[in-house]
Amino acid sequence: MHRHPPGFRGLLLALATLTAAVGLAVVVGVLLFWLVRVWVHDLPNYLLLLTTGLALLPMLVLFRRRFPFLSDWYYLLPATLFLLAFTVYPIVLTMALAFTNFSGKNYGRPDRATETAVTFVAPDTLRFPSDPARALQCGDSCVGAQLEVYRGNDRARQTVTGEGSTTLTLNRAPAFATSTQAGQLYVARISNYHFIGFRNFTFILSNAATSLWPVFRWNVVFAAGSVLLTALMGLILGVVLNDAKLRLRNFYRTALIISWALPNIITIQMWNALLNQQFGAVNRLLGLLGIYSIPWLTQTDWAKLGIILVNLWLGFPFMMTATLGALSTIPNELYESAQIDGASPWQAFRGITLPLVRTAFTPVLLTSFAFNFNNFNLIYLLLPQGGPAIPGGMATANSTDILISWAYKTAFRSEGGSAYGLGSAIALIIFVVTVGISLINFNLTGAFKEEAR
Amino acid sequence: MRLARTAVGWLIALAVIVYGALLFRSMVASVPHSKAFGSVFIANGWLTVTLSLVGAVMVLLAYSLIYTALANRARGRSRTPWPLFRQSVTHLGLWILIAVVYYPVLQVVGASFDPRNNLFSFRQIKTTNLLVRAKVLPDLSQASLENYAKLIEGVLVPAWQWVLIAVLAALLIGALGLGLGRHWSPGAHRLERWQNRTLLTFAVLLFGGLMALSPSQFTGMSTESHFVLWARNTLLLSGATGMLAVLLTASAGYAFARFRFPGRYGMLMVFVFIQMFPGFLALIAIYYLLSTLDLINTFTGLLLAYSGGVISFGTWVFKGYVESLSPSLEEAAMIDGASRFQAFLRVLLPLSAPMFVFIFLLQFVGTYSEFVLASLVLTGVKSWTVGIGLYNFTTGSFSTRWGVFAAASVLGSLPILAVFYGFQRYFVSGYTAGAVKE
Numbered sequence: 001m002h003r004h005p006p007g008f009r010g011l012l013l014a015l016a017t018l019t020a021a022v023g024l025a026v027v028v029g030v031l032l033f034w035l036v037r038v039w040v041h042d043l044p045n046y047l048l049l050l051t052t053g054l055a056l057l058p059m060l061v062l063f064r065r066r067f068p069f070l071s072d073w074y075y076l077l078p079a080t081l082f083l084l085a086f087t088v089y090p091i092v093l094t095m096a097l098a099f100t101n102f103s104g105k106n107y108g109r110p111d112r113a114t115e116t117a118v119t120f121v122a123p124d125t126l127r128f129p130s131d132p133a134r135a136l137q138c139g140d141s142c143v144g145a146q147l148e149v150y151r152g153n154d155r156a157r158q159t160v161t162g163e164g165s166t167t168l169t170l171n172r173a174p175a176f177a178t179s180t181q182a183g184q185l186y187v188a189r190i191s192n193y194h195f196i197g198f199r200n201f202t203f204i205l206s207n208a209a210t211s212l213w214p215v216f217r218w219n220v221v222f223a224a225g226s227v228l229l230t231a232l233m234g235l236i237l238g239v240v241l242n243d244a245k246l247r248l249r250n251f252y253r254t255a256l257i258i259s260w261a262l263p264n265i266i267t268i269q270m271w272n273a274l275l276n277q278q279f280g281a282v283n284r285l286l287g288l289l290g291i292y293s294i295p296w297l298t299q300t301d302w303a304k305l306g307i308i309l310v311n312l313w314l315g316f317p318f319m320m321t322a323t324l325g326a327l328s329t330i331p332n333e334l335y336e337s338a339q340i341d342g343a344s345p346w347q348a349f350r351g352i353t354l355p356l357v358r359t360a361f362t363p364v365l366l367t368s369f370a371f372n373f374n375n376f377n378l379i380y381l382l383l384p385q386g387g388p389a390i391p392g393g394m395a396t397a398n399s400t401d402i403l404i405s406w407a408y409k410t411a412f413r414s415e416g417g418s419a420y421g422l423g424s425a426i427a428l429i430i431f432v433v434t435v436g437i438s439l440i441n442f443n444l445t446g447a448f449k450e451e452a453r
Numbered sequence: 454m455r456l457a458r459t460a461v462g463w464l465i466a467l468a469v470i471v472y473g474a475l476l477f478r479s480m481v482a483s484v485p486h487s488k489a490f491g492s493v494f495i496a497n498g499w500l501t502v503t504l505s506l507v508g509a510v511m512v513l514l515a516y517s518l519i520y521t522a523l524a525n526r527a528r529g530r531s532r533t534p535w536p537l538f539r540q541s542v543t544h545l546g547l548w549i550l551i552a553v554v555y556y557p558v559l560q561v562v563g564a565s566f567d568p569r570n571n572l573f574s575f576r577q578i579k580t581t582n583l584l585v586r587a588k589v590l591p592d593l594s595q596a597s598l599e600n601y602a603k604l605i606e607g608v609l610v611p612a613w614q615w616v617l618i619a620v621l622a623a624l625l626i627g628a629l630g631l632g633l634g635r636h637w638s639p640g641a642h643r644l645e646r647w648q649n650r651t652l653l654t655f656a657v658l659l660f661g662g663l664m665a666l667s668p669s670q671f672t673g674m675s676t677e678s679h680f681v682l683w684a685r686n687t688l689l690l691s692g693a694t695g696m697l698a699v700l701l702t703a704s705a706g707y708a709f710a711r712f713r714f715p716g717r718y719g720m721l722m723v724f725v726f727i728q729m730f731p732g733f734l735a736l737i738a739i740y741y742l743l744s745t746l747d748l749i750n751t752f753t754g755l756l757l758a759y760s761g762g763v764i765s766f767g768t769w770v771f772k773g774y775v776e777s778l779s780p781s782l783e784e785a786a787m788i789d790g791a792s793r794f795q796a797f798l799r800v801l802l803p804l805s806a807p808m809f810v811f812i813f814l815l816q817f818v819g820t821y822s823e824f825v826l827a828s829l830v831l832t833g834v835k836s837w838t839v840g841i842g843l844y845n846f847t848t849g850s851f852s853t854r855w856g857v858f859a860a861a862s863v864l865g866s867l868p869i870l871a872v873f874y875g876f877q878r879y880f881v882s883g884y885t886a887g888a889v890k891e
Binding site: 438 | 496498536540544588707712742745746757762793794818822829844862877
């Protein structure tokens, strides 16, 4: 280890030098990329990552000569760079998008629905067959709108500066306006997304009674119910299978973790078929018991119960293993001495087993809650439609949807209309809730207490 | 005060139970009186089952009483029959539980061998076995490998791959034989070592062979005939993500565990809190980034998209692991003239192999089941993963592809099943060593 400049100043110095090194590397990398592209055309853009990485190596060596203490930070560099590029940057972009109306319609490309055949009156003036504001769907006036003007392979992006009854004036003439090339000239309006303030959030809140609130409530009930049921079952099985006198207990342990050992992306989709009301294997089994076909997946409450039961099937092996792991740390002598002192098995359980399991289980329960809170695979793959609709709710927020599947459907499914901005806003809400849960988690488990020294 | 809190807790629990019971009653009342098609409905069948369960418990009770009485008389001691009775009832309960847990698995495995390949089947089965007639047990009278054949339809296999398949089969049989040998002569460590070697060779050859598959070999017209290619894609992605996780987190976790630089706590916080943003919600942004880099529909792109999500957890776990190791070994190496980095590379990394296996396996299993990012980035049939392929079966005309879905499910589950049972102790010890700190 090298002498590191102390305190906050040292931290700033380290961060500044590292940023400088990486920044320089990016500049050199881009230059290199351009240089290579002069000779080799059609280079894929991802080579930029390679050239930047190449440029970074000598940069790091150079910087270390001058600031030897940086070598400590170099250990963190690979992970940090990947985090910055593929996590932090997308997160920042998502946060920014939450305040825009970015969507399938407004995504910064020419809107072909507004494509109009035009002619040049002057190099910077276009003549329209009719009212340009109507043809381009600009609203009241096209002034300030961005257009794409194209003919054959020539295209240019211009801004409208003036408007006549059938003409539009551009900020400058397209480069190809004076060429004599034949072919029809077209123009289309570029529909850009723009900043709309808190409108996405006020939209969500104004529909809170039929979308946000029911979805959130079910989300909490689902996560809490799943955790409690799996923990209860895991606890009971763990205690039963921890009994050293039970024969075959290793067999039972191995056999019962099957649902944890199968990939859930497959098993969840399998349950979708098994829970079918008319043809599903579950209802066939229940028929033998004299129970009528239960509308799993089609009736709100039964669908919710079905989800929790499937999650119980998926989740109890983990809880069982966690219990067994916690119990294995209890020395057998404790029980023996308790027995000698005349304690009943129940007293031994309450006095020895429960307190220990409780401390070991707190972080497990909270992690499991946080995981289930965002358990997209289960909700979305078991019921892709999200169950029956909530009366009066949004098309993307059905009765078994949780926040995360709601956000996904808003942004990526046809019923959401590719509302990326709105989806990002929901994502931000989830982020706030998840951080809240995690803060409680850290407070209860004290995971960071020893770190904060 | 404590009493009041306990009372409030119980009251809340009671309220939840009462509310749940009322809700359940109304749910039961709302179930329409219809029966599953092609099934057997036995009115009050639950009564029969309950009574036979009670009967079974009675038999066990009688057995315990008689056995204990006989044993007591034969050996001249006086033990109570209750421990034996409790254990037998436990066994009964566990076997019922196993039956319930394995029921869905059994159904899917059965469907994968059923050539009729139809989920929406009205057909009645003529047999005297009630369970088969009710289609609770799969009807295997017409069992065939047709569904599996559809998964490899039109796959061109060059000669060297046939050789590889033969070698793989021989290795697998050899490993099974060695396993049996170990079973009969326990304590033979040489057999165990050879079995491990055989299995390792098998895994390496299988992985290498799969990676050498080329998409041009798959000439089948149907979607499902690309299954082997999907399996290759999934294994490739999962393996690469696991490797990347180990590579990226090892040095970072080490730095957090051993170095005391200013801002260490802050950086640690940043690492942990970034992870809480549900990664795939930044999907829009990730998609935008990947398309800018020309990486859409490439495995590299998807791997980079996954890389963000693997770092925080791995770093945190590895940091916990390094802290549990004594620094004296590295210090000794450094006194002997090694640099800090050499100590990290030569001393610490070899010691950390079990933790790396854990981090690798966790990411491997996690990536295998990842759905959203993969479905968004991988657009062509030939670059799909197993999970996306299966999703395609369920969203299309699911009813007529049920058998193919089942066969693909069975084959697609095998790698994870093997990894999980093969490395079970790593999963268990990994969680206790790093993640869950007492």
